[in-house]
Amino acid sequence: MSISFPSLAFFEALRDEMRVARERFSRLGFFDTTFAVRVLDAEGAPLFEGTLGFEVFDCVAVREGLHGTEPDFVLEGPVGAWREMLDAIHRLGAADVAHSINTLTHFGEALQVRYDDPDGHDKLYRFAESIQEYFDLSAGLDFVYPDGSAPPPRVENVRRSGT
Amino acid sequence: MSYLATTDFANDGAFLDGVARRLRGDLDLSWLDEPRERVRCRPQNERRGLTLRDLDVGRYGWSAMPELIRQNRSFAPRGAEQPDGLPDLQADVNRKSEVWAYNLDGYYEEAMTRQWNATTDIPWGELLATDLPEDIGKAYAQLLTFLSEVEMIATDVPAKWLGRLNADFFEVKNFIASQAMDEARHAEIFRKRALSTGFGLMRASSHNEHNLKFLRDADSFAEASLALHLQAEGMVLTLFRFSEYVSPTEGDKKLFRLVMQDEARHVGYGMQHLKWVVDHFPERRETVHRHLDEAENFVFGAGYATEVMEPFIILAGKGTKKANIDEGIRIQKMFQTKQGDEYFERLAKCGLPERRERSRLWKMLELAKEAG
Numbered sequence: 428m429s430i431s432f433p434s435l436a437f438f439e440a441l442r443d444e445m446r447v448a449r450e451r452f453s454r455l456g457f458f459d460t461t462f463a464v465r466v467l468d469a470e471g472a473p474l475f476e477g478t479l480g481f482e483v484f485d486c487v488a489v490r491e492g493l494h495g496t497e498p499d500f501v502l503e504g505p506v507g508a509w510r511e512m513l514d515a516i517h518r519l520g521a522a523d524v525a526h527s528i529n530t531l532t533h534f535g536e537a538l539q540v541r542y543d544d545p546d547g548h549d550k551l552y553r554f555a556e557s558i559q560e561y562f563d564l565s566a567g568l569d570f571v572y573p574d575g576s577a578p579p580p581r582v583e584n585v586r587r588s589g590t
Numbered sequence: 591m592s593y594l595a596t597t598d599f600a601n602d603g604a605f606l607d608g609v610a611r612r613l614r615g616d617l618d619l620s621w622l623d624e625p626r627e628r629v630r631c632r633p634q635n636e637r638r639g640l641t642l643r644d645l646d647v648g649r650y651g652w653s654a655m656p657e658l659i660r661q662n663r664s665f666a667p668r669g670a671e672q673p674d675g676l677p678d679l680q681a682d683v684n685r686k687s688e689v690w691a692y693n694l695d696g697y698y699e700e701a702m703t704r705q706w707n708a709t710t711d712i713p714w715g716e717l718l719a720t721d722l723p724e725d726i727g728k729a730y731a732q733l734l735t736f737l738s739e740v741e742m743i744a745t746d747v748p749a750k751w752l753g754r755l756n757a758d759f760f761e762v763k764n765f766i767a768s769q770a771m772d773e774a775r776h777a778e779i780f781r782k783r784a785l786s787t788g789f790g791l792m793r794a795s796s797h798n799e800h801n802l803k804f805l806r807d808a809d810s811f812a813e814a815s816l817a818l819h820l821q822a823e824g825m826v827l828t829l830f831r832f833s834e835y836v837s838p839t840e841g842d843k844k845l846f847r848l849v850m851q852d853e854a855r856h857v858g859y860g861m862q863h864l865k866w867v868v869d870h871f872p873e874r875r876e877t878v879h880r881h882l883d884e885a886e887n888f889v890f891g892a893g894y895a896t897e898v899m900e901p902f903i904i905l906a907g908k909g910t911k912k913a914n915i916d917e918g919i920r921i922q923k924m925f926q927t928k929q930g931d932e933y934f935e936r937l938a939k940c941g942l943p944e945r946r947e948r949s950r951l952w953k954m955l956e957l958a959k960e961a962g
Contacts (some may be wrong), residue, residue, distance in 0.1 A: 450865070456700065456702075456703035456705070456706065456833045457638070457699060457700050457703045457704065459700070461695075481876030482637075483637045483638050484637075485637075489849075494925065521840075523840060524837065524838070524840055524843060527834065527843050527844075527847070529831055529835065529843075529847065529850075530834065530835050531841070533831055533832065533834075533835040533926070534835070534921075534924055543930065544939060545861075545935045545936045545939050546858065546862075546936075546939060547862055549827070549854045549857060549858060549861075550854075552827060552830075552831065552851065552853070552854035553700070553851055553854040553855050553858065554849050554851065555847040555848075555851050555854075556844070556847045556848060556851060558848060565676045
């Protein structure tokens, strides 16, 4: 049965995928940050808000809400922007040039990075590759969006690059 | 060969007699009786392994290290017994607050585990299969030329200071050694990418090189760190993020994500070092401001130089047609605003919120914002 995006189950499934890919994440190095994701509906109200904790090479905490934690940063955006990113990842196996986390957040055009502490904000970049590969793991998840639709199927042997 | 031994050992009778006695089995063994602190450090977190923080115990640790290192003038590792006759190395930096940073050991451990390889971690085959259009390719090659220039001096600066720090600052020395390796890898990857685009290296930048000379020739480690780690690398970090944003291929995006990780770690050290200076050596605040006054002057000249700014515009606008240039200028302005905002945010977090009011760079950025 498909899980829903956004939901706690979705991020728990990503945590499980990360456990399977532990060797890959070990090669990327220590990954010590706690950040939050916030998915907004069409009116800008939160559909889902969750906290993700990473320590050493693992995802050690997945919680709904912020529960008094002070995340290093919050990745926030409308469900449509998250969907566009997840569709690209699901179709191609990993984000393409238009849908990496840095590209989507750089000028806040699709997703925004909220933060109080610039040191916490910089963790998005200190662990950039680990965070990107964490979201890329969603390529292997069976999930549906709030309207019941599913992301596009995987396209084999497609180049993600191009000008 | 300017440093000569005060003893000609091959002709020193007492020394040769001692060697002969030991070879006959008549051992001295006085070193066994040195009074010392016996420790057996263990990992506090098995998943993380044995970290430098696990070694922060007693005389071996850094927590008990004094502000002024008067007792160790030699290569003796911190905590070792120091017999008479050790050389005075005349280290240039013997004051902890000139080099130390909060979470210093954490940055080092992170650096060690997050190393990567410019030869094997980049999908070179994929990159070589993509032909870049002439205008984009040349603009990209010019950006890579600029970055190659920057990273070479970013390697030289920590390497220059490495041997000039007191040996007791072991953790700092190791961190800046890891930084020198990071920056050397950055110089390597930008050179490799430039020479694989089909366009090669383009034009060196006079304005940029004067800025780099200023970084290299800082009068103290604290000034070098301020200008390199916090100001220059902070601005380059925003530039790497921008470069990832405008990268033409997924392989190039990965390249910039990997270099931005290293750069953000160096910026982290720079921030935590400046906070340490402001917290522990507040009389340096005015010196810090004076150094930033000139550093910002140089960086303004370098960042807005023709051969630096124009490739950004072309890459951001994705071409050289009028509409592309207009779009490129729009994005370039957003980038410069972001770069300035992030730099002043970091300084405020480090305890210098007044920097905005004092800075001519801030005033120029504000004028540019007002002008739209």
